[in-house]
Amino acid sequence: MARRCLYLLALGGVLLLGIATFSRSKGLRRSLRGAASRIPSQFSEEERVDMKRRFSISDCLTLTGAIQIPTVSFTSEDYNTTALAEFGEYIYKVFPTVFSTSFIQHEVVGGYSHLFTVQGSDPSLQPYLLLAHIDVVPAPAEGWKVPPFSGLEHDGFIWGRGTLDNKNSVMAILQALELLLIRDYIPQRPFFIALGHDEEVSGKNGARKISTLLQARGVQLAFVVDEGSFILDGFIPNVKKPFAQIAVAEKGSINLMLQVNVTPGHSSAPQKETSIGILAAAVSRLEQTPLPNMFGDGPLKTTLELLANEFSFPTNIILSNLWLFWPFVRRFLERNHITNALVRTTTALTMFNAGIKVNVIPSVAQAVVNFRIHPAQTVQEVLELVKNIVADDRVQLHVLSAFDPEPVSPSDNQALGYQLLRHTIHSVFPEVSIVAPGTCIGNTDSRHYKNLSNGIYRFNPFYLRPQDFTGIHGLNEKISVQAYETHVKFIFELIQNADTVRVSVPHVHEL
Ligand SMILES: CCCCCCCC/C=C\CCCCCCCC(=O)NCC(=O)O
Ligand SMILES: [Zn+2]
């Protein structure tokens, strides 16, 4: 009897401790059933070595590591299908528990994308979706300190294309689930994992098809978590500490082709203007005429207000009084190329093709301009502005692809996905005191799921500094071994939190 009392006392203590930990997150509460069965996110030395090898270089002679498989997307019609197929076989081999668990269903969609359906033990709970993508952008070896598909470890970092974008998420999600299953964890809340194979070239064959499939099955999601924002360190001058930004919004995009046709001829007697000259002048006008600064619309203002106290004097006073100082802040933000991307639709000249021979005036010159549309603008509005800037009827405008910015997801106390992420950030990164909503300046597969949920959140659980950002789609992309392990820990915690944390239902006063 005495032993039983002691046991009950101890259990009560553990539960109280759990509740106290959670009291920090306003609007959240935790189910007692989940609190009792929580599995600590501690991994043995062997598990840590193993997870690193699966991600970078497998120790098994017959297997490469995830980073070593060159799953490159070139265009929406041209991607490395051999590598994508190999990647499918790879995850099957290295995550055997995920693939053999009776309550997890695995499907290949669109040839190379993967959908995992994890049936929760409590089907009354609305499911959620974890997203990541397998494909990577090309990485020619020039300029890299190590071959981009080597997965080499050096100075505590794993190097290679996809280490930050986005094989880290693919592998961390499956790895965390594998470790939970090995510990006999049975999720209560159902969830899906969708791994797209063509995110870098639109997602139309992967994410879009998975979304259509889920929609046909009548699925509605509580929330979606994808890549697209980070714990930001050093992006805003004078911010004292890193802060976590959960992107609740995502910019839109237009790929616009500009084309000029002239009669070809001999270069010895050129007309006053050539197709190349006309086109070059048009794209130069676009580059020299930034689209309007939209500061004040979208989530950026809220982010800055939340961050105000993290700045020293006088920036803290300026940001706490944006009603007065906004014209100054608006100008300040456009001085840096990253914060500039937050305040306006950006204009990037990405392709320029013309000419077939040194002594031939070319008949056709083509350029592609990539616009990323601010959350407060639309495709139509941007096209109208662009026509006025180009202002030359000889330049034809062809929209190759376009989509409007994504709707802004809620970040209030009742927003389950946002609050779960916020809570998990605080527990895995206790040193990060600020979590703020923001905008993703790139595009993600999550946009294909907007019909299934209004809670779409983009967050990668690792620190990003401006120098790391240059590795994403650039040279020498790398992640520290510790950051990858923490990524696995974060997903391990997030899956459990999705079972135990509930947002409070607003209190209704009866009259
Ligand atoms: C006050 C807030 C300051 C915020 C500074 C923002 C810093 C953002 C840094 C990096 C964003 C990178 C987005 C990565 C997601 C891109 C995914 C991708 O590559 N998609 C394809 C594409 O967009 O073309
Ligand atoms: Zn990505």
Ligand SMILES: [Zn+2]
């Ligand atoms: Zn990318």
